[in-house]
Amino acid sequence: MVKQPSSTRAERLRDNSRNRRDQQKQEVREAILQAASALFLEHGYAGFSIRQVAEKIGYSPGIIYFYFADKDEVLFTLVDEGFSRFGERFLRAFESTTDARERLLRMARVYLEFGMGHPAHYQLMFMQRTDYFLRPVLENPNKLRTFDLLTRAVEDAMGQNVLLPGDLVSTSDTLWATLHGCVCLAILMPGFDESRAQAMVERALTLVTRGLHPG
Amino acid sequence: MVKQPSSTRAERLRDNSRNRRDQQKQEVREAILQAASALFLEHGYAGFSIRQVAEKIGYSPGIIYFYFADKDEVLFTLVDEGFSRFGERFLRAFESTTDARERLLRMARVYLEFGMGHPAHYQLMFMQRTDYFLRPVLENPNKLRTFDLLTRAVEDAMGQNVLLPGDLVSTSDTLWATLHGCVCLAILMPGFDESRAQAMVERALTLVTRGLHPG
Amino acid sequence: MVKQPSSTRAERLRDNSRNRRDQQKQEVREAILQAASALFLEHGYAGFSIRQVAEKIGYSPGIIYFYFADKDEVLFTLVDEGFSRFGERFLRAFESTTDARERLLRMARVYLEFGMGHPAHYQLMFMQRTDYFLRPVLENPNKLRTFDLLTRAVEDAMGQNVLLPGDLVSTSDTLWATLHGCVCLAILMPGFDESRAQAMVERALTLVTRGLHPG
Amino acid sequence: MVKQPSSTRAERLRDNSRNRRDQQKQEVREAILQAASALFLEHGYAGFSIRQVAEKIGYSPGIIYFYFADKDEVLFTLVDEGFSRFGERFLRAFESTTDARERLLRMARVYLEFGMGHPAHYQLMFMQRTDYFLRPVLENPNKLRTFDLLTRAVEDAMGQNVLLPGDLVSTSDTLWATLHGCVCLAILMPGFDESRAQAMVERALTLVTRGLHPG
DNA sequence: CATGAATGAGCATTCATTCAT
DNA sequence: TATGAATGAATGCTCATTCAT
Numbered sequence: 001m002v003k004q005p006s007s008t009r010a011e012r013l014r015d016n017s018r019n020r021r022d023q024q025k026q027e028v029r030e031a032i033l034q035a036a037s038a039l040f041l042e043h044g045y046a047g048f049s050i051r052q053v054a055e056k057i058g059y060s061p062g063i064i065y066f067y068f069a070d071k072d073e074v075l076f077t078l079v080d081e082g083f084s085r086f087g088e089r090f091l092r093a094f095e096s097t098t099d100a101r102e103r104l105l106r107m108a109r110v111y112l113e114f115g116m117g118h119p120a121h122y123q124l125m126f127m128q129r130t131d132y133f134l135r136p137v138l139e140n141p142n143k144l145r146t147f148d149l150l151t152r153a154v155e156d157a158m159g160q161n162v163l164l165p166g167d168l169v170s171t172s173d174t175l176w177a178t179l180h181g182c183v184c185l186a187i188l189m190p191g192f193d194e195s196r197a198q199a200m201v202e203r204a205l206t207l208v209t210r211g212l213h214p215g
Numbered sequence: 216m217v218k219q220p221s222s223t224r225a226e227r228l229r230d231n232s233r234n235r236r237d238q239q240k241q242e243v244r245e246a247i248l249q250a251a252s253a254l255f256l257e258h259g260y261a262g263f264s265i266r267q268v269a270e271k272i273g274y275s276p277g278i279i280y281f282y283f284a285d286k287d288e289v290l291f292t293l294v295d296e297g298f299s300r301f302g303e304r305f306l307r308a309f310e311s312t313t314d315a316r317e318r319l320l321r322m323a324r325v326y327l328e329f330g331m332g333h334p335a336h337y338q339l340m341f342m343q344r345t346d347y348f349l350r351p352v353l354e355n356p357n358k359l360r361t362f363d364l365l366t367r368a369v370e371d372a373m374g375q376n377v378l379l380p381g382d383l384v385s386t387s388d389t390l391w392a393t394l395h396g397c398v399c400l401a402i403l404m405p406g407f408d409e410s411r412a413q414a415m416v417e418r419a420l421t422l423v424t425r426g427l428h429p430g
Numbered sequence: 431m432v433k434q435p436s437s438t439r440a441e442r443l444r445d446n447s448r449n450r451r452d453q454q455k456q457e458v459r460e461a462i463l464q465a466a467s468a469l470f471l472e473h474g475y476a477g478f479s480i481r482q483v484a485e486k487i488g489y490s491p492g493i494i495y496f497y498f499a500d501k502d503e504v505l506f507t508l509v510d511e512g513f514s515r516f517g518e519r520f521l522r523a524f525e526s527t528t529d530a531r532e533r534l535l536r537m538a539r540v541y542l543e544f545g546m547g548h549p550a551h552y553q554l555m556f557m558q559r560t561d562y563f564l565r566p567v568l569e570n571p572n573k574l575r576t577f578d579l580l581t582r583a584v585e586d587a588m589g590q591n592v593l594l595p596g597d598l599v600s601t602s603d604t605l606w607a608t609l610h611g612c613v614c615l616a617i618l619m620p621g622f623d624e625s626r627a628q629a630m631v632e633r634a635l636t637l638v639t640r641g642l643h644p645g
Numbered sequence: 646m647v648k649q650p651s652s653t654r655a656e657r658l659r660d661n662s663r664n665r666r667d668q669q670k671q672e673v674r675e676a677i678l679q680a681a682s683a684l685f686l687e688h689g690y691a692g693f694s695i696r697q698v699a700e701k702i703g704y705s706p707g708i709i710y711f712y713f714a715d716k717d718e719v720l721f722t723l724v725d726e727g728f729s730r731f732g733e734r735f736l737r738a739f740e741s742t743t744d745a746r747e748r749l750l751r752m753a754r755v756y757l758e759f760g761m762g763h764p765a766h767y768q769l770m771f772m773q774r775t776d777y778f779l780r781p782v783l784e785n786p787n788k789l790r791t792f793d794l795l796t797r798a799v800e801d802a803m804g805q806n807v808l809l810p811g812d813l814v815s816t817s818d819t820l821w822a823t824l825h826g827c828v829c830l831a832i833l834m835p836g837f838d839e840s841r842a843q844a845m846v847e848r849a850l851t852l853v854t855r856g857l858h859p860g
Numbered sequence: 861c862a863t864g865a866a867t868g869a870g871c872a873t874t875c876a877t878t879c880a881t
Numbered sequence: 882t883a884t885g886a887a888t889g890a891a892t893g894c895t896c897a898t899t900c901a902t
């Protein structure tokens with residue numbers, strides 16, 4: 001027979017209530033963030049306002065300040081979220097293989113998928129709130145790891161004679177720039193519909209791994 | 216005796232006056248645009264306002280509406296200006312040689328120099344007001360020509376066996392993305408000081424012409 | 431055998447519990463008032479808010495309304511407290527001697543000490559919430575007694591030929607005004623540092639008891 | 646025959662227009678200040694808001710910022726006005742006689758009349774915005790002159806054996822405090838109706854010149 | 861006894877825009 | 882050609898207060 005849990009009924013009730021409340025709170029928080037990112041995508045960074053977020057979720061403007069300290073905290077939370085989700089996937093891609101070319105390919109693919117799949121987060125992270133990178137590192141340890149992973153992948157690739165040898169940082173930067181440019185064009189440029197963006201991305205991946213010039 | 220110009224004195228006076236007026240008008244217009252781009256650079260897209268432009272040039276806010284229909288027209292004019300200046304240089308780079316590799320290199324260099332040298336215009340053109348591309352083409356024929364030049368350069372390069380053969384558009388897009396990414400990182404990312412940006416750019420140029428992988 | 435107390439155990443338990451509860455309740459109340467007066471001192475009347483009081487004592491804002499009907503009641507309670515503490519001291523000074531001049535001197539000293547020692551209460555009582563005096567007298571009998579004491583002291587002083595004879599009320603008012611003015615300047619005027627305030631106060635006391643003009 | 650003014654008709658028209666405009670502008674400015682001081686008297690310093698000022702004068706809130714930089718400038722303008730008007734009268738009283746006792750009496754009367762006649766200005770100057778005194782002296786030379794006049798009058802009075810000899814500053818401070826206290830009570834204390842205030846003021850004047858104790 | 865969630869009103873301020881002059 | 886005056890809407894934010902739990 002299953003042993004009775006040591007908590008009293010009252011405790012469990014309270015816990016249930018607490019849990020339900022916490023969950024509800026979490027839900028509103030999520031709703032805020034979701035509305036924020038939707039609005040941000042719709043009207044751009046400049047056209048995003050606390051008031052509109054509130055209206056979108058059907059609450060009064062003041063309520064946002066119950067969940068977030070101020071507008072920036074909403075935005076930076078999105079950025080944090082972005083870095084956290086992105087960081088995980090990027091790390092998994094990094095660890096998924098030891099083949100240098102394949103690893104670079106996978107990391108690039110993850111990068112592009114993330115950027116194109118979460119354009120609001122991506123824009124905030126890498127275009128609108130790059131001051132995020134100036135904040136104390138302690139708060140968000142993810143943000144630096146990411147670039148390190150790329151550098152190490154590049155280092156490996158050079159070691160395995162997969163990449164043209166050269167300075168580590170500038171090579172990583174260039175790779176990053178290529179991926180970044182693809183995402184930017186894909187999510188911001190009119191004319192870059194899904195198919196054109198996809199074609200560009202595929203071509204970029206090919207070129208990254210095979211080089212631009214004929215072997 | 217000095218030959219009489221065919222126009223009457225009155226005509227000339229009127230013309231002079233007209234010219235002077237036009238010139239003055241042009242000067243104010245230029246002042247507006249210059250102030251606008253300075254403010255945009257200083258305080259970002261969001262921090263740019265008609266009022267501040269007016270104050271900066273020492274006029275009242277209303278005057279802007281004599282030269283421009285509204286705020287957007289000011290911004291789009293900056294974009295037009297950007298495309299026009301950029302287009303010229305890009306064209307000159309295109310025409311400066313028939314060597315496909317060298318031509319690509321020169322075009323890339325012009326692109327990067329323009330972006331990093333006119334970050335306000337660049338951001339407006341390629342990041343903040345990409346809805347510019349949705350406007351009727353007739354108004355500004357420059358904006359498309361540019362990409363055509365790149366496509367033709369790529370086509371040539373493939374023909375001369377300088378670039379890995381493949382789809383023209385997606386290859387051009389990828390090149391564009393690489394350059395665009397470099398400019399974006401260089402002008403927006405904290406940590407990308409002059410030297411790091413320069414190193415990245417040089418590396419990118421090398422890789423674009425020599426490929427990523429060892430020959 | 432120990433004599434049974436007349437109350438039952440249950441009663442005592444209840445009483446204990448009640449007492450403890452009352453005591454706790456009293457403690458929270460006190461904490462609220464203390465925090466309120468601290469905040470008022472720190473940020474001024476305008477900068478004082480229920481929210482900040484709550485935060486300062488580590489409770490939720492709502493709890494204030496369990497102890498006080500509304501914001502005004504918090505403030506008026508502070509005023510009451512002020513009048514109560516002040517009234518006691520003032521009365522003691524009044525009763526401490528029968529010498530009219532000495533009595534006036536002691537009462538004045540107590541007044542000044544209270545005002546300068548409890549500037550938050552003083553400001554509330556005599557500057558910010560003078561509407562307090564419009565409330566029904568029954569609630570707080572202290573507030574009027576105080577002025578009566580001064581009047582009686584003045585009456586005595588005139589009887590003992592210590593003060594220039596004249597109307598009782600206007601003379602008392604004038605004395606009050608002098609003391610009030612000293613406190614006001616001392617606690618509000620930039621430039622009135624401790625030493626200047628002290629010098630003024632001492633001089634005022636001298637002049638009040640010896641007169642302004644040479645004998 | 647009166648000589649034609651050298652200005653052309655157009656110039657005069659323009660000037661008229663300019664004058665009329667300036668006058669109108671001045672009128673709105675005055676209306677703002679007047680509304681501000683009325684509201685301030687009605688609802689206290691804390692209850693005074695730009696919005697309400699705008700509503701009171703029948704304009705939109707934004708217009709205030711056309712005439713004043715911000716809320717503080719409105720308030721400080723009132724303070725400046727107060728000091729300017731008060732300073733003049735105080736100076737005139739100072740200069741109106743060489744009899745030391747009479748001079749002190751007149752200065753005191755002017756002080757009291759100003760305070761009770763312009764309670765909004767007075768409160769701002771001496772109770773709510775005493776930070777005014779911390780501003781650079783250059784901006785408002787009046788504010789210091791005032792106290793100097795009092796000191797000099799006191800000095801004279803001591804020299805003429807009209808005031809009990811003693812420290813100049815603390816004696817002036819005490820006199821100031823007395824007058825200040827009278828004004829404070831008169832304009833803020835419920836119960837101080839006109840007659841009581843007047844009686845107090847008269848009594849204070851008597852005591853200031855004749856001393857508190859019987860000769 | 862205390863909280864957490866929420867509101868609605870208010871605040872100072874800025875802005876793009878208009879229009880009579 | 883240019884201004885000066887004005888508006889109305891928007892913004893981020895704070896607050897006193899309420900109430901179900």
